Amino acid sequence: MPGTSSAKKFYITSVLASRCPRCREGKVFQKDNAYSKNSTQMHANCPVCGQPTEIEVGFYYGTGYVSYALSIALLATTFVAWKILIGVTFSIDDNRIFYWMGCAFTLLFIMQPILMRMSRVLWLSWFVSFDPKWKEHPIDQPERIVREQMNNW
Ligand SMILES: [Zn+2]
Numbered sequence: 001m002p003g004t005s006s007a008k009k010f011y012i013t014s015v016l017a018s019r020c021p022r023c024r025e026g027k028v029f030q031k032d033n034a035y036s037k038n039s040t041q042m043h044a045n046c047p048v049c050g051q052p053t054e055i056e057v058g059f060y061y062g063t064g065y066v067s068y069a070l071s072i073a074l075l076a077t078t079f080v081a082w083k084i085l086i087g088v089t090f091s092i093d094d095n096r097i098f099y100w101m102g103c104a105f106t107l108l109f110i111m112q113p114i115l116m117r118m119s120r121v122l123w124l125s126w127f128v129s130f131d132p133k134w135k136e137h138p139i140d141q142p143e144r145i146v147r148e149q150m151n152n153w
Pocket residue numbers: 020021022023024025026046047048049050051
């Protein structure tokens with residue numbers, strides 16, 4: 001959508017929309033729907049600016065920690081919302097904490113595909129910086145490839 005791209009140039013919206021961190025336009029995932037099969041499959045390169053999505057071998061191993069952190073954040077948010085909207089006490093006759101647990105973990109389970117995709121986009125965005133003038137600049141080549149080129153000199 002070229003006409004709406006300028007509205008999506010903010011960091012947070014580009015992360016939420018699973019866009020490439022370099023141009024904030026290209027989609028990093030091959031599928032739009034987080035609930036489709038193999039929904040974490042990424043394009044090898046950003047379809048818009050050509051940014052590689054896998055910077056080095058095993059680049060996405062660290063995303064486990066990110067999705068863990070996102071899960072904790074989600075649980076904390078639902079707890080605060082539950083406390084405000086429904087109320088929670090830790091009294092022995094108050095079952096509301098268990099209702100929260102049931103709802104929160106169900107929500108967490110349902111949202112897993114979204115969290116996994118989001119953690120990959122976040123992870124990539126911490127290594128690749130936004131370049132509004134990406135058309136004028138060459139792509140930062142992955143280190144592994146740069147090193148191979150140097151060995152050939
Ligand atoms: Zn891009």
